[in-house]
Amino acid sequence: MSDVECSNLFLLPFKVTLDTKLRWFQYRVVHNILPTNAWLKKIGITNSDFCTFCQRDKETVKHLFVECNKVIDIWQQIRNKWTILRGLNTFNICYGMLDSGNDNFMVINHITFMFKWYVYKYRVNQTNFSFNAFIRLVDSTIELEYFCAQRKSALDIHFKKWNACLH
Numbered sequence: 001m002s003d004v005e006c007s008n009l010f011l012l013p014f015k016v017t018l019d020t021k022l023r024w025f026q027y028r029v030v031h032n033i034l035p036t037n038a039w040l041k042k043i044g045i046t047n048s049d050f051c052t053f054c055q056r057d058k059e060t061v062k063h064l065f066v067e068c069n070k071v072i073d074i075w076q077q078i079r080n081k082w083t084i085l086r087g088l089n090t091f092n093i094c095y096g097m098l099d100s101g102n103d104n105f106m107v108i109n110h111i112t113f114m115f116k117w118y119v120y121k122y123r124v125n126q127t128n129f130s131f132n133a134f135i136r137l138v139d140s141t142i143e144l145e146y147f148c149a150q151r152k153s154a155l156d157i158h159f160k161k162w163n164a165c166l167h
Ligand SMILES: [Zn+2]
Pocket: 051, 052, 053, 054, 055, 056, 057, 063, 064, 067, 068, 069, 070
């Protein structure tokens, strides 16, 4: 990857979402400082680098968000619902997708960031984790952005961004 592509990936969270917690989350992912068990073991904080969910593989970013059995099924359901997400490769899911003229690049990244954040939240808090709960999270985000866009008279931008998810 070139330096330009690399710095564009670093800027992606700030371009795609206004949500501070999501920006901070994705910032840690792209800078390889998100505490996974593999990362925590490397810096000597934990003895085991096994995955919190399956206890079978090393808990890396790639395992946690792409490979783990705990997340694969839900990812599949999400991709069945929103076909725009089907072309993503492992790198795109882990680190993001750069703008290559894809009209849906904003929303593809936003949903991917949200899904990883949702998985990570579950890893930390062991809270509710289901396809339906994730869809509700996306719906409430769309609603929130709608109200922000309305206030700024920018509904056209809002609908352009979320168009692929609104029907
Ligand atoms: Zn696992």
